Amino acid sequence: xxxxxxxxxxxxxxxxxxxxxxxxxxxxxxxxxxxxxxxxxxxxxxxxxxxxxxxxxxxxxxxxxxxxxxxxxxxxxxxxxxxxxxxxxxxxxxxxxxxxxxxxxxxxxxxxxxxx
Amino acid sequence: xxxxxxxxxxxxxxxxxxxxxxxxxxxxxxxxxxxxxxxxxxxxxxxxxxxxxxxxxxxxxxxxxxxxxxxxxxxxxxxxxxxxxxxxxxxxxxxxxxxxxxxxxxxxxxxx
Numbered sequence: 146x147x148x149x150x151x152x153x154x155x156x157x158x159x160x161x162x163x164x165x166x167x168x169x170x171x172x173x174x175x176x177x178x179x180x181x182x183x184x185x186x187x188x189x190x191x192x193x194x195x196x197x198x199x200x201x202x203x204x205x206x207x208x209x210x211x212x213x214x215x216x217x218x219x220x221x222x223x224x225x226x227x228x229x230x231x232x233x234x235x236x237x238x239x240x241x242x243x244x245x246x247x248x249x250x251x252x253x254x255x256x257x258x259x260x261x
Numbered sequence: 262x263x264x265x266x267x268x269x270x271x272x273x274x275x276x277x278x279x280x281x282x283x284x285x286x287x288x289x290x291x292x293x294x295x296x297x298x299x300x301x302x303x304x305x306x307x308x309x310x311x312x313x314x315x316x317x318x319x320x321x322x323x324x325x326x327x328x329x330x331x332x333x334x335x336x337x338x339x340x341x342x343x344x345x346x347x348x349x350x351x352x353x354x355x356x357x358x359x360x361x362x363x364x365x366x367x368x369x370x371x372x373x
Contacts, residue, residue, distance in 0.1 A: 149304075178360070180363075186365070187362075187364050187365055187366060188361075188363040189363075190360040190361075193360060203360055204360075235304050235305070237304070248293065248295055248310070248361065249295075249310070250305075250307065250361060251307070252303075252305050252306065253304050254303060254304055255302070
């Protein structure tokens with residue numbers, strides 16, 4: 146089945162440690178995204194990538210880093226510089242097309258990160 | 262992108278139609294209306310989108326007013342599994358591969 150996988154579903158880390166969240170898709174989508182969601186809030190964009198080996202900062206990129214070495218994979222590293230990393234992290238992907246289909250994003254199940 | 266306004270919460274009886282409104286009075290001619298929903302602790306799910314004509318798919322119908330300043334998402338026969346937060350998003354055509362701006366959405370509770 147085609148889709149997006151994120152692992153793990155729950156992640157616990159000690160303060161000051163870097164942690165990498167995995168995101169893999171087999172939808173053959175060019176674009177991939179990382180969002181953060183805090184309780185009772187909407188999603189906020191951290192980073193996005195429209196093509197392999199290229200990515201752009203979103204609205205809240207500080208304290209995060211990404212890589213896009215393969216079309217299928219877009220890992221997110223939460224660094225110790227992120228002041229409040231505890232949140233629900235969502236990865237998404239979409240086509241990049243001449244029309245509006247790039248706006249139909251497919252989301253993974255999310256990773257809930259808790260920093261102790 | 263145009264800002265949207267949605268009621269924070271709504272209730273609906275199971276089996277009845279759920280009508281979720283969205284105001285987007287500053288929408289411009291090249292912007293689409295998209296609807297997503299997010300079931301608790303899951304990733305959002307695309308539902309439907311439209312430009313100016315009414316649209317229908319297997320999940321829902323989208324009614325856009327003639328002046329395009331507001332729209333209504335209709336779930337014709339709501340079930341308990343439709344309980345979720347529904348987001349109305351206005352997106353510029355050509356935003357391919359770009360960011361979506363999720364507001365607070367409407368929390369729909371479908372009750373037995």
